[in-house]
Amino acid sequence: MSKLLSANFARLFKSIWFWACGLCMLGYSLWKAANMLSWACGMWAGYSGDFITSRAGDFTVPMMIVLPVFSAMFLGAEYHNNTIRNKIIAGYSRWQVYLANLIAVAAAGLIYAGAHVLALTASGFFIPLHVWDMGALTLRLIYCLPFILAVSAISTLLSMLIRLRALPVLVILLSAALLWLPQNLFERLSSGPEMVVTDGVEMVVTVDDKGEGEHTYWKDGREITWDDLERVPNPQYVGEPLRTVYLFLMEALPGGQAFYLSESMGMERASFPGMAACSLTLAALFTVLGLRLFRRKDLN
């Protein structure tokens, strides 16, 4: 199997798809790094803290699209060129071929993630008051590893079992659906259990020159506080047990994890260890499923 891996890695570094997808990821990482610098040196110039850890997982959202597309094109070429058949004829077993391909795809994901972290870290040196917390950063990256494995496992399964010309389109649609679903669920879960009655209430929002807003409420000419406002049950509120199901789906599926790891969504009940466990389970399940189905696949 070491020869298979050598061949895969040699092909990986010569593959135009690896570099094209890497360029897309790098472009995204540099944009994020530029945003971070603009925040840190502009509005938050006087703030001393860790700017990098919260952004370390930002690569997860584009990776949900880029890695499956890369896998579809990179592994699809093996079918197109009959390389898979040649490997099996040469004496390698199907599970070796499958695992070698999975490792290659996972390696590509790790390289993209590494490039993202390097871009952020290099930018960190330009922030005067940045506080380096390598422990927190390392822990965050460790939690990202299972995510990369899960996405690699799903991508490899699809690429090794589906021989359609339209496979890249299918994976893009699937990735878009996996990213859309948690956003939709999050929007539904955002409704609180009660809603404020605003009839007869005047709301004044004052925005100062620093961009900070202050809300005040007036009723019948008298200022009242937020807590004193009348409340009624919110029909849009998602109660139990559906709430738990939605939250589990957001934590278990790669799409939701991508938004949690990039801190694009608040984590109501999710936790990084829980997400890591779900990702490792998904990676194992999809790998076992992929191995079993690939064993029976007709390679003619």
Add this chain to the structure above:
Amino acid sequence: MWKLTCANTVAMLRSKRLWTGAGLLLAYDLASYALSGLLRAGDRGLDSRIFEFMGIAALLVPVVTALFVNTDYHDGTIRSKLSVGHSRPAVYLANLTVCTFTGLFYFVLHLLAALPLGCIGGGALRMGAGELAIRLATSAGVLLSLTAVTVAVSMLMAHRAVTVVVIFMMALLLDGAALLENQLAQPPEVRDVVGTVEVVDEKGELDLRYVDREGRELKVSETAMAPNPLYISEPLRTGLCVFNDLLPGGQIFHLMGLTEREVPMWTVGLSALVTAMLSTALGLMLFRRKDLR
């Protein structure tokens, strides 16, 4: 070329991708109705339902087109057609014709699905018959423009990665058009104030008021207008407007009414036809010289 077009039409009708695309389009229409039409029945006009097709067509038509043409390359059909005596322009134009008809087929399918669903949801047509006819004709022009650009790319790129290239090309065209329109929507002057106050009165209406550094409310007559640094001035403005109007992304946004700029529909249709002609001419010229080994 008639025989070529007939052969292409039969191949398209027998292909799974046409009917898979049709299924996805119908599923999208149902989902769109379920998510918005049912919840706020009558809130959406039928017009928006008709032209929201352009949003999904921006992905569906290029993908089906790219897959159709690439299959021709993969199966050696293009070389076979040339071997039996058809000219390169005839092969190119036959592909363009069938792909254009495919786009129109999807549009008709969408109308047949979206209109009844919209009527069930209580929606009604808000624009006059004349304006609707012009918009429908413009939609056909924009579909032609979209198909022409995709056929040009697909006929020149024989690699199976053409679908990925086409998807990213469309994403860039749409995002680029949105970015450009946002920049072009910047006003030439903005009010020179330090802070703003949003007041929601008892009727729920929003009123914007202005304050100085001490929080004292200013009357509108006490505020002054200042040049907007983000405003794009001439001659760059005209150039960017023409550029965005010629790209399929900008044409789609105009058709869906998502732009601040008021552009007459006949101008959009004309730009679409110009784009279709230019991309077809360029595609034909390059395809003539392409090595088809």
